[in-house]
Amino acid sequence: MAYVITDACISCGACEPECPVDVISAGDDKYIIDQAGCIECGACANVCPVDAPKPE
Template identity: 45%
Template sequence: MSLLITDECINCDVCEPECPNDAIYQGDEIYEIHPHLCTQCVGHYDEPQCQQVCPVDCILIDEEKPETQAELQDKYEKLQEAKK
């Protein structure tokens, strides 16, 4: 599943540079996550880096976009291929 940022976001700017897939961007009011780019850091790290640095714990699993570990790995591999 991709992650999502809740409206508890304080726009502290620490999550965006931590995302290895450039999935996090500044939305109209708070930071948001492109679900098609979010792999929960699968392929890069053991844990989602944005969640690790968020001071208010407002980055959660998006239950509306379920993905298995294998699907996240596949998404990561496709994103890496596209960078070539």
């Protein structure tokens, strides 16, 4: 189950450098995860201050 970034995202960028497979990028109003490349490690969720990344 790949992670998605919910509308709770505040675009702080804490998640992006934590992704070991580099599939998180800035979108128009929040960060996005390329679900095809997500390895479901949860590193993004562990550092998010607002719990925006969630398993889909």
